[in-house]
Amino acid sequence: MIYLMTGISGVGKSTVIHNCNVDLTHVNFGDIILEIAREQKLAESRDELKNIDAEKTREMQEEAVRRIKNISGKVLLDTHLTIESPYGFYPGIPLWMAKELNFKSIIIIEAPPEEVLKRRKKDEGLRARKKSDLREIELQMQLDRSFAMALSALTGVAVKIIENVDLEKASSELGELLK
Numbered sequence: 001m002i003y004l005m006t007g008i009s010g011v012g013k014s015t016v017i018h019n020c021n022v023d024l025t026h027v028n029f030g031d032i033i034l035e036i037a038r039e040q041k042l043a044e045s046r047d048e049l050k051n052i053d054a055e056k057t058r059e060m061q062e063e064a065v066r067r068i069k070n071i072s073g074k075v076l077l078d079t080h081l082t083i084e085s086p087y088g089f090y091p092g093i094p095l096w097m098a099k100e101l102n103f104k105s106i107i108i109i110e111a112p113p114e115e116v117l118k119r120r121k122k123d124e125g126l127r128a129r130k131k132s133d134l135r136e137i138e139l140q141m142q143l144d145r146s147f148a149m150a151l152s153a154l155t156g157v158a159v160k161i162i163e164n165v166d167l168e169k170a171s172s173e174l175g176e177l178l179k
Contacts, residue, residue, distance in 0.1 A: 002068065002075045002101050003178060004093065004157075006148070007109035008140045010116040010123070012164045013078055016109055019171035022178040025071050029079035029092070032064040050085065065100050074178065077101070081108075081147040082140060089143055095154055103157050106148050107177065111164045113137040 003024075007013045017026050030046055037043040037060060042052055052060070068077060080092040111119075113134050120132060148159045160177055164170040 001073075001104050002077055003105050003107060004098075004101075004103045005076050005078045005107045005109065006081045006092070006144060007111075007164075008080070008116065008137065008144060010119040010137075011109045011111040012119065012167070012170075013109045015167060016162070016164055016170045016174055017076060017078065019167060020175040020178065021171070022074070022175050024074040024076050024178060026076050026078060027068060027071065029064060029068075029077060032067055033060050036060045036063050061094075061097060065097055068101060076178070077103075081144045081151075084140070091147055093147075093151065095151070098151050098155050098157075103155070105177065106151060106157055106159045107174065108144060108148055108159065108161045109164050109170070109174075110141060110161055113141065115165075 005013060005017070030049075033049060034043065034046055037049060037052065040060075042056065042060075043049050049057075068075065082089045083092050116137050117132065117134060145161075151157065152159045162170050162173050162177075
């Protein structure tokens, strides 16, 4: 059983997951893609993944899907629904992938944009991420909701939005959903 968990960088997905007290396997999609890219000597960091051509990226995604499907038990797949590029936004989970993985639920973790901005500023230097402002954060949160609802409409899977304002409450809400 696979649950899709998403949220923009800085909303506290990992912290909420680690505090939800549910027996599951937490899988980060980006980590799997990077592992495959390293095995194929295509990239050594997440930031280098953006330089891999679309055909090779699709092949790596297909391999990642195979690996995820081979994990037994309850799986929480942590990823981004939108990926910004110089050409615009791409889906982090295209329809073919959503159908293949057959999610039980789509979970979006959100936090107030001002809080996200503060968290990102504390993380500066840890990742090569472009500077962001409140407008960009709000846009990406709107796009994530839109992408989630589009996936929901096309697959029939429910979307649950969890506000991460109070960590204990957000973790409890996630835990209840995953039981």
